[in-house]
Amino acid sequence: MIETGSYTEVLRREGLRNTKHRNSILETIEGSGKPVTAEEIFLNLKSKNISINLSSVYRALDILVFKEVVVKSTIADSSSAFFEINKREHKHNLICSGCKKIFPVDGCPLEEYEKLLQDKTGFDVTGHRLEIYGYCHECKEEKKYFSNE
Amino acid sequence: MIETGSYTEVLRREGLRNTKHRNSILETIEGSGKPVTAEEIFLNLKSKNISINLSSVYRALDILVFKEVVVKSTIADSSSAFFEINKREHKHNLICSGCKKIFPVDGCPLEEYEKLLQDKTGFDVTGHRLEIYGYCHECKEEKKYFSNE
DNA sequence: TTAGTTGCAAATCGTTTGCATCAAG
């Protein structure tokens, strides 16, 4: 059976077999527009009546991360990993400590700093991870009502 | 039995019982001078012939994190959590992707940026997490010898 | 005395693996 999905070309380019599952997984991640967990992907596919095993989701993600098609990350207060399409554009996430929603923000304030650090420490800096925590507009409001400070 | 350890006062201040175990755990974290895992703490205590159960280490850490005496964090490529004494001074870690050693660096380049972001997004920014990845001096050398780029 | 702390064993959660089957190339 010959399948063609929106990620067929990407998979081919990476030397990976173009399977229905890999396409659906990538489309699901893409479609959600924010970092998602393996389980979220799994449940999303299930809700679309796409039958797949959770371990296959993990396996697909593994190889896609290795090929740098997908980026894996973790956030504080969550024991599970998050996955997103590697857009190769440098951005960070704003994470709401209230509702745990993730809001991507463009740009990065660290380029200068990394050079500085490299000179100061002799470390060969290759990258970084930055997340900003706080309360989104809605949760900020809620906090106002329930807080007694 | 009345125990007095170096953290007796801290525990009392937080309304926690001053136990031998909590003192030893805090001393072990302090002594190691870098973020450590629950298991590392457990093994370290064991090597000093202090008999404690791993689950008690976790329980003590939980409450100490809640009381903000200890800070919990995770790093990429490790499934376990790291704990360190909350010095309440703002610093970040430089993590070697080669040997996985963690090097604390003082200071933080993000104060300005957070204000900016707060204005731009309406988010109530409360903090952030930043780690910088790269290769330490030793691993940089090794990379030179083994790499074929 | 009594509420908080511990040890122990079992449970849980996210993730990984071995193996037989299946499908893409």
Added chain:
DNA sequence: CTTGATGCAAACGATTTGCAACTAA
């Protein structure tokens, strides 16, 4: 056909929990 991809069940490592025994206050 051949190798890589999948499903399934079982294993795994880190962490959490229920419960009975213990101990700091």
